[in-house]
Amino acid sequence: MEGTEPTTSESTGREGNQEANQTVLLTSKPLHRFVQKEPKSLGVVILIFGCAELLMGFQLAGETAYTSNHIYIPFWQGTLFIICGNLSIYTAVHPSKKMVTVCLAMYVVSLLGILVSAVNRLLCFPFITDIAFSMEGDIWSNYRSEQLLCVEIILFTSSLCVSVTLIFLSIIARLALKSTQNQVIIQYVSTTPPPPPQE
Template sequence: MEETESTTQDRTTGQDGSHAADHTLLMSSKPLHRFIQKEPKSLGIVILIFGCAEILMGFVLSQEVDYTSYQIYIPFWQGALFVACGNLSIYTEMNPSKKMVTVCLAMYVVSILGVVVSVPFRLSCILNFRYARYRYYSENNNWKQLIGVESLLFTSSLCVSVLLIFLCAVARLALKSTSTQIIVQHIPLPPSNPTSN
């Protein structure tokens, strides 16, 4: 008798495991929850780590007098973009809404544009170090470290851009399928009775 009451109480409060599974199944059909199924929180954590590494390497490059990506402050603004994208992805998975997915999509696009600016500049820095290595070789081996740091940041920017393109596609598909729809229902009037006159 007591077991029956506790089972009934669990079903009404939603604590039963099968009820939670049914709720998850129902939520998976909604477009915004398809975005959540791609786990933007996990990808956001990865992007956040890349952003923090970018900012930390920016402090290392700021002490150099040579031609580096610090010349136009790439490590700082690109790192800040990555940190913002990572935080938004984490927040959006915890609080999904159409507005937050739209904000995420906008930040992803801005960050991809930042990568498009930074990649050629970093490539030119790496090539500049390659051509100038004979001059530096007689003085010090600092150019090897600078090539290593710039190559690492170049590679991490490309990796993050792949993640951002994937998240852009998923967010765009989620927003596209949640377009507002109007359902018009026509209910015909009951036929008038001519004998009532």
């Protein structure tokens, strides 16, 4: 009876060492290095920008002037931002190669959307400015056009801020996927039998 106790404690110690080794292997994986770059926090930021874009889209929907809403930019770009934000948060909580690949694809699609919206908003600025100058006699119409111009400038600036965040996330996601493909983990498991119990 006394001889079996050391063997049990020794096997428990080995199991604990194997669990510790698994933890070390998990933390050294490139996907977990991706999580260390705080995609969850950045995802929350992108999510807030997406909600703001959608809310401004409802405001621009009632305007008759030529704005970015004529091709529904605030709605689809806000939706892309919300999807990217949610994916970043989910991937930070449940990291996997598949989810990082999906995130990377959505980051690239959102960046292309930002490029389209930036060009379109740059084209909208002169039209809104012309409306403001043509209605100098009407104070309220002039004030309304200036508000529209400010909204478009704010949305343009916020999309540029999100693009910087998405470029950063795309780079770390690509590096994580690239190093995951090239990584080889060798784990040595000792097969020596435990020493015989001492009587």
